[in-house]
Amino acid sequence: MKIRKAVFPVAGLGTRVLPATKAMPKEMLTIVDRPLIQYVFDEAKEAGIEHFVFVTGRNKTAIEDHFDRMYELDATLAARGKKTEMEILARDQPEAGAVSFTRQQSPLGLGHAVWCARDIVGDEPFAVVLPDELVLNKPGCLAQMIAAASELPEKANVLAVQEVPADQTHQYGICGVGKRDGKMFEVDGMVEKPAKGTAPSNFSITGRYILQPEIFKILATQERGAGGEIQLTDAMIGLSKTQKFYGVEFEGERHDCGSKSGFLRANIAFAMARPDLRDGLREDMKKYLAD
Ligand code: G1P
Numbered sequence: 593m594k595i596r597k598a599v600f601p602v603a604g605l606g607t608r609v610l611p612a613t614k615a616m617p618k619e620m621l622t623i624v625d626r627p628l629i630q631y632v633f634d635e636a637k638e639a640g641i642e643h644f645v646f647v648t649g650r651n652k653t654a655i656e657d658h659f660d661r662m663y664e665l666d667a668t669l670a671a672r673g674k675k676t677e678m679e680i681l682a683r684d685q686p687e688a689g690a691v692s693f694t695r696q697q698s699p700l701g702l703g704h705a706v707w708c709a710r711d712i713v714g715d716e717p718f719a720v721v722l723p724d725e726l727v728l729n730k731p732g733c734l735a736q737m738i739a740a741a742s743e744l745p746e747k748a749n750v751l752a753v754q755e756v757p758a759d760q761t762h763q764y765g766i767c768g769v770g771k772r773d774g775k776m777f778e779v780d781g782m783v784e785k786p787a788k789g790t791a792p793s794n795f796s797i798t799g800r801y802i803l804q805p806e807i808f809k810i811l812a813t814q815e816r817g818a819g820g821e822i823q824l825t826d827a828m829i830g831l832s833k834t835q836k837f838y839g840v841e842f843e844g845e846r847h848d849c850g851s852k853s854g855f856l857r858a859n860i861a862f863a864m865a866r867p868d869l870r871d872g873l874r875e876d877m878k879k880y881l882a883d
Contacts, residue, residue: 593741593748595802596643597712598636598719598734601705602629603649603696608850617652619723621855623862624869628849629655630684632723635732641719644691645712647705659691701821706803707811715805720824722799726858727752728865729844733800740776740840741802749807749831751779752800753839754846762788764796765825767839779837784825785818795839797825798846807831 606618613621619629633644648655662681669678692712696705706720719734727733733752741750753767762785769792770780781792801824810830817823828837847858860877863869 593717593738593744593746593802595639595717595719595738595741596641597645597716598639598641598643598721599645599647599706599709599713600629600632600636600721600723601647601696601702602652602655602723603647603699603705604724605699606850609852609855615651617654618850619652620654620658621849623726623849623855623858624866627658628723628726629658631726632721633659633684633686635727635734636719636721638732639719639734639738641734642690643712644686645709646691646693647696647708648693649696649699656693659686661685699821701816701819701823703811703814703822703824703827706824707808707814707822710808710811713805713808717802717804720801720803724848724850725799726847726849726862727798727800727842727844728847728858728861729842733798733842733844736842736844737800737802737840740838744838745836747804747835748802749804749828749835749837750802751828751837751839752798752842753795754798754841755794756796758791758794759788761791761794761796762786764798765823766791766793767795767797767837768792769795769839775841777839779832779839782825782829782832782837784823795841798842800842801828803828804831804835806835 602619606613609618620627646655694708696708737750737752765782765784766786767779768781770778807827810827814822814827817826848854849858863873
């Protein structure tokens, strides 16, 4: 199964981290020195994705600018002989024509955001990557999923899953566990944000999906679900009547950067994974951890 396109739903308001996100997209918040959106873009690129589809909304133009060339900046850096900085910008620059932007005009939910990308994706399997969730690992989460998907029959759908404590299952989409083969299992039922004590398992859907294009037809008429939003999970339940879904337990530490504590932890974890920052940060932290 060749996956060429990835959809990044980036229209969300980021209300959990206001006021930081009042005038800036939450996807532009930085983990160390790179915006969140750059990490998931890199994860998708590493996984072999060739076309990057962003579903944006109002106040999100900084994301488009981030993936564009900044001629004034390039010229100034060149004039000042700042080679390293020029290399960083060149490395992160997507190939011309490899990014598309469309808008979700109303905040109707994740399912609706994915549906907004239907014409750009067309009739081929595709990935969905939620920028709120970062996974610290090489190979990245999406590359692990695509490798797992290559062993599955055509028309399979794949979800990255990870166990969460029982008292957190109500915050996620949760899937039931069917026939197991190593790190992969057949999904046996899904539910979006189950009421406490009703989850079919502890396996949460973690913001990385490989979906077949038939999902779009279902999304077109999907009714509102949990939180009054058009939920991707509900459309996947519909698609699971005719196609198989598999859960892949991936390797790597998952960080929910949409919450304050998760965002701070991610900054520490990603900084500690950087050889240029690790030792200094460890020394600095001793002071704060002393009592
Ligand atoms: C979304 C999905 C949910 C998934 C979660 C992962 O929820 O609807 O199924 O478990 O992302 O982060 P949200 O966090 O947007 O409420």
